[in-house]
Amino acid sequence: SEMSLEDLDHVGPATAQKLIDAGFNTIEAIAVASPAEIATSADIGESTAAKIINAARKSADIGGFETGDMVLDRRKLVGKLTTGCTEFNEMLGGGVETQSITELYGEFGSGKTQVAHQLAVNVQLPKEKGGLNGSVIMIDTENTFRPERIAQMVDGLSQKHGEDYDPEEFLKHIHVARAYNSNHQILLSDSASELANELKNTERPVRLFIVDSLTAHFRAEYVGRGTLADRQQKLNKHLHDLQRLGDLFNAAVIVTNQVMSKPDAFFGDPTKPIGGHILGHTATFRLYLRKSKGDKRIVRLVDSPNLPDGESIIAVTTEGLQD
Numbered sequence: 001s002e003m004s005l006e007d008l009d010h011v012g013p014a015t016a017q018k019l020i021d022a023g024f025n026t027i028e029a030i031a032v033a034s035p036a037e038i039a040t041s042a043d044i045g046e047s048t049a050a051k052i053i054n055a056a057r058k059s060a061d062i063g064g065f066e067t068g069d070m071v072l073d074r075r076k077l078v079g080k081l082t083t084g085c086t087e088f089n090e091m092l093g094g095g096v097e098t099q100s101i102t103e104l105y106g107e108f109g110s111g112k113t114q115v116a117h118q119l120a121v122n123v124q125l126p127k128e129k130g131g132l133n134g135s136v137i138m139i140d141t142e143n144t145f146r147p148e149r150i151a152q153m154v155d156g157l158s159q160k161h162g163e164d165y166d167p168e169e170f171l172k173h174i175h176v177a178r179a180y181n182s183n184h185q186i187l188l189s190d191s192a193s194e195l196a197n198e199l200k201n202t203e204r205p206v207r208l209f210i211v212d213s214l215t216a217h218f219r220a221e222y223v224g225r226g227t228l229a230d231r232q233q234k235l236n237k238h239l240h241d242l243q244r245l246g247d248l249f250n251a252a253v254i255v256t257n258q259v260m261s262k263p264d265a266f267f268g269d270p271t272k273p274i275g276g277h278i279l280g281h282t283a284t285f286r287l288y289l290r291k292s293k294g295d296k297r298i299v300r301l302v303d304s305p306n307l308p309d310g311e312s313i314i315a316v317t318t319e320g321l322q323d
């Protein structure tokens, strides 16, 4: 955004600096914040914070109402990205949707990162092959992005499609950043927006955002009951930023979330993803991944707003995801 915070009513240089120091460094970030959140973290009076938020909402043109036909027009643009697996695609009503957040949750080794890598490849395919002709922005929090793995998957697709895809070309359209902590992760979603803007009118607009893992830093940094509300609030805002990226760029958003195999007193039910119900309401598609025999994985669709719950089986092979 070309506008600076000081262009907002009620924001002078000192207030702008306080906001930036507290992590509210874009007008959008302010627009989706609550007065209490800004008041406490930026040391600004709550009534002033409310006025600033209102100014930011007007300026960012968000938080308003849309008519049903506007929503329908936007929904008409929803793209479906192939997973490369027949059952998995069918369960999703054709594939992973743009303008939605899809959460992959499961134990360590259940295949979340593998699915994310495969989608980063598939999204680059032409429409007739189930892709979206797009590029990818990936926020990698666990240092698990592997270009070699992308290359294997591209070779796998070359075999499957009888084409001669160039792995290097695919790697050029995957923009990866490591996030070193949860604040950095949140900042990177702002940079992602800028990068996506730059690519918007090119041949390769961003059609997929990946955050792998969404929750690992939050989980590690916010330990103890007292900090739980704070964690949820930050995670909630981060997810809303991601949803907005999906809407703005007509892109799919994939986030991963690890669940513990052993019952864990703090995080409760091991089969329930961390992030609790806030994540549940924001992620439109929730996919629970489980290991099965050999290279097989069971993917369960949970609580979709418009699709029946269901299960599908995929295989994670050297060539990538397969039926």
Ligand code: ADP
Pocket: 106, 107, 108, 109, 110, 111, 112, 113, 114, 115, 149, 152, 295, 316, 317, 318, 319
């Ligand atoms: P997580 O859910 O923790 O992100 P991953 O997506 O990293 O799990 O899955 C790791 C698993 O993926 C490995 O245990 C292995 O079964 C499979 N896998 C990873 N790389 C390959 C490969 N090159 N060929 C075949 N299978 C692989």
Ligand code: MG
Pocket: 112, 113, 114, 142, 144, 212
């Ligand atoms: Mg992983």
